[in-house]
Amino acid sequence: MGEFELIRQFFAAAQCARAGQGVALGIGDDCALLQMAAGEQLAVSTDTLVEGVHFPFAADPRLLGQRALAVAVSDLAAMGAAPVAFTLAVTLPSVSADWLRAFAMGLDSMAEACSVRLVGGDTTRGPLSLTVTVFGSVPVGLALTRAGAQVGDLLCVGGPLGDAAGALPLVLGERRAAESIGKPLLDRYWSPQPQLALGQALRGRATAALDISDGLLADCGHIALAGGVALQIEQSRLPLSDALQQWLGEVDARQAALTGGDDYILAFTLPTVHLAPLLAEGWPVHVIGSVQAGSGVTLVDAQGQDITPAIRGYQHFRETP
Amino acid sequence: MGEFELIRQFFAAAQCARAGQGVALGIGDDCALLQMAAGEQLAVSTDTLVEGVHFPFAADPRLLGQRALAVAVSDLAAMGAAPVAFTLAVTLPSVSADWLRAFAMGLDSMAEACSVRLVGGDTTRGPLSLTVTVFGSVPVGLALTRAGAQVGDLLCVGGPLGDAAGALPLVLGERRAAESIGKPLLDRYWSPQPQLALGQALRGRATAALDISDGLLADCGHIALAGGVALQIEQSRLPLSDALQQWLGEVDARQAALTGGDDYILAFTLPTVHLAPLLAEGWPVHVIGSVQAGSGVTLVDAQGQDITPAIRGYQHFRETP
Numbered sequence: 001m002g003e004f005e006l007i008r009q010f011f012a013a014a015q016c017a018r019a020g021q022g023v024a025l026g027i028g029d030d031c032a033l034l035q036m037a038a039g040e041q042l043a044v045s046t047d048t049l050v051e052g053v054h055f056p057f058a059a060d061p062r063l064l065g066q067r068a069l070a071v072a073v074s075d076l077a078a079m080g081a082a083p084v085a086f087t088l089a090v091t092l093p094s095v096s097a098d099w100l101r102a103f104a105m106g107l108d109s110m111a112e113a114c115s116v117r118l119v120g121g122d123t124t125r126g127p128l129s130l131t132v133t134v135f136g137s138v139p140v141g142l143a144l145t146r147a148g149a150q151v152g153d154l155l156c157v158g159g160p161l162g163d164a165a166g167a168l169p170l171v172l173g174e175r176r177a178a179e180s181i182g183k184p185l186l187d188r189y190w191s192p193q194p195q196l197a198l199g200q201a202l203r204g205r206a207t208a209a210l211d212i213s214d215g216l217l218a219d220c221g222h223i224a225l226a227g228g229v230a231l232q233i234e235q236s237r238l239p240l241s242d243a244l245q246q247w248l249g250e251v252d253a254r255q256a257a258l259t260g261g262d263d264y265i266l267a268f269t270l271p272t273v274h275l276a277p278l279l280a281e282g283w284p285v286h287v288i289g290s291v292q293a294g295s296g297v298t299l300v301d302a303q304g305q306d307i308t309p310a311i312r313g314y315q316h317f318r319e320t321p
Numbered sequence: 322m323g324e325f326e327l328i329r330q331f332f333a334a335a336q337c338a339r340a341g342q343g344v345a346l347g348i349g350d351d352c353a354l355l356q357m358a359a360g361e362q363l364a365v366s367t368d369t370l371v372e373g374v375h376f377p378f379a380a381d382p383r384l385l386g387q388r389a390l391a392v393a394v395s396d397l398a399a400m401g402a403a404p405v406a407f408t409l410a411v412t413l414p415s416v417s418a419d420w421l422r423a424f425a426m427g428l429d430s431m432a433e434a435c436s437v438r439l440v441g442g443d444t445t446r447g448p449l450s451l452t453v454t455v456f457g458s459v460p461v462g463l464a465l466t467r468a469g470a471q472v473g474d475l476l477c478v479g480g481p482l483g484d485a486a487g488a489l490p491l492v493l494g495e496r497r498a499a500e501s502i503g504k505p506l507l508d509r510y511w512s513p514q515p516q517l518a519l520g521q522a523l524r525g526r527a528t529a530a531l532d533i534s535d536g537l538l539a540d541c542g543h544i545a546l547a548g549g550v551a552l553q554i555e556q557s558r559l560p561l562s563d564a565l566q567q568w569l570g571e572v573d574a575r576q577a578a579l580t581g582g583d584d585y586i587l588a589f590t591l592p593t594v595h596l597a598p599l600l601a602e603g604w605p606v607h608v609i610g611s612v613q614a615g616s617g618v619t620l621v622d623a624q625g626q627d628i629t630p631a632i633r634g635y636q637h638f639r640e641t642p
Contacts, residue, residue, distance in 0.1 A: 025466065030467070030532060031402065032366070035363075041356050043353070045352040046408040046443050047443050048412060048443045048452065050412055053445060053446050078351035087366075122368050124370075125371065126372075129447060131443070133454040140356070
């Protein structure tokens with residue numbers, strides 16, 4: 001038996017590979033078998049993380065296991081889907097039992113937090129990369145797509161933005177921070193929490209949704225393009241964490257919130273009638289702007305003046321047809 | 322817009338990304354949405370191909386596109402599933418329009434042949450590798466798993482074996498062959514034809530099935546282990562192509578058939594009662610042995626003598642509990 005066959009058995013024995021709801025046949029055969037309830041559709045998304053591109057060389061394998069799964073599951077949250085299962089394709093330059101144990105520990109803890117089961121995958125030799133494909137369940141007609149924003153809707157996000165971008169110098173070891181600042185930022189980078197419950201609460205309410213992976217301006221550009229509308233963001237309404245503001249100062253914190261990626265917070269458009277009920281139910285809904293006629297994304301100051309050109313690199317993010 | 326965003330749009334515009342049966346939402350949102358008919362389960366499998374490990378450096382991108390998809394779809398055939406969709410995660414060191422065009426052409430032709438639709442994926446920068454996740458549909462209770470072989474069943478395969486292994490020196494440019502020999506062997510390596518129709522014809526008939534990817538002996542070991550039975554293979558019954566026998570001679574051709582990988586031909590166990598009807602329907606069913614009490618895989622000669630130890634490397638393939 002080869003070492004990569006041993007790895008397959010290692011993953012097959014992991015906590016997150018045990019049977020779960022919706023999984024008729026798990027790891028170990030030619031295919032896994034998933035069983036949808038009547039009236040449900042299957043949501044599918046694939047994400048690849050490559051060493052040296054999406055995470056630093058020699059990254060902590062436990063953190064990597066957490067993050068690889070969270071990044072993929074976040075796409076289920078963005079569709080309003082309930083998580084069911086995932087497959088993992090892992091390419092490794094060599095086999096280290098310690099690395100695998102730590103990686104599986106991180107994977108398991110995120111799988112537990114997201115209620116998602118490992119049902120298959122592939123293990124190959126080569127430069128380190130991870131491809132996670134996630135499966136979720138969503139009632140027919142209730143999936144949240146990027147299209148559908150209506151003029152007059154509110155533009156909202158599900159939490160503070162920019163923390164993951166703020167964490168980058170810490171991730172890369174370029175700077176150091178006090179524990180009280182560094183820990184919350186690094187947690188947001190290495191262990192993003194997919195907003196699964198919020199996504200499901202938005203079913204039948206939000207008109208468009210996605211998770212912020214490329215940065216708020218870029219991702220709002222996708223919503224504007226898909227819906228044939230313009231989005232206006234009020235700079236003063238951007239939710240920023242205390243840690244990020246202390247770390248970068250207000251101006252750079254805002255820049256991180258607007259253009260930094262990797263937050264995996266939901267952005268969505270909401271008819272005004274749904275705001276009060278969502279807030280009353282305790283969901284983290286932050287109104288940051290509105291949907292208007294036109295195209296593209298505009299940033300305005302407290303006086304309603306267009307300040308989009310003042311954002312560094314903003315032109316990359318004006319996605320118009 | 323970055324070059325990798327352009328690649329995403331390139332794939333989104335490919336022939337194989339247009340809508341198809343079972344695909345409620347295709348490429349371009351956070352998730353694709355698949356819709357199963359009532360009484361159907363979703364079969365899922367993931368395969369990764371890494372440059373320099375699973376295919377040679379500087380391989381023809383058109384052939385690579387064909388093969389990457391065929392290898393993954395073959396797992397659907399092995400479960401008796403009907404193909405529906407696939408996702409593609411492609412990691413590329415750099416962007417070449419010519420490479421992408423040729424790759425998409427190969428992908429398209431195999432997608433067309435297999436009736437399968439591209440519904441999503443990811444495009445990242447890094448050392449060349451391809452991860453394909455395939456989705457198929459199979460009626461509840463009719464999926465062909467590796468478990469279930471019964472003592473007294475026939476052991477069968479769906480066609481000649483060893484051609485892909487025989488092609489390897491040609492793939493690597495180590496040897497040359499006449500067109501009449503080289504072409505059929507190279508076709509089997511670069512463009513394996515997943516036995517989808519055969520897999521579906523075996524529903525309710527075969528007691529266990531898989532596709533041969535690691536070599537006949539190794540893969541029969543999986544069936545023996547999963548079913549708690551022994552498999553006996555009669556050497557003289559191994560189907561060998563004329564091209565392979567001319568290329569390697571009979572002894573080495575048999576060795577290739579027994580231990581070479583990459584054939585993607587189905588191997589399955591069949592109650593004897595089902596043999597005649599399958600042959601009458603015209604399916605390519607070759608009986609190569611039988612299921613017996615015990616464990617492991619044994620090769621016997623025409624006189625029934627155990628000749629397993631004479632096969633080079635056979636010990637790797639005796640999978641016993």
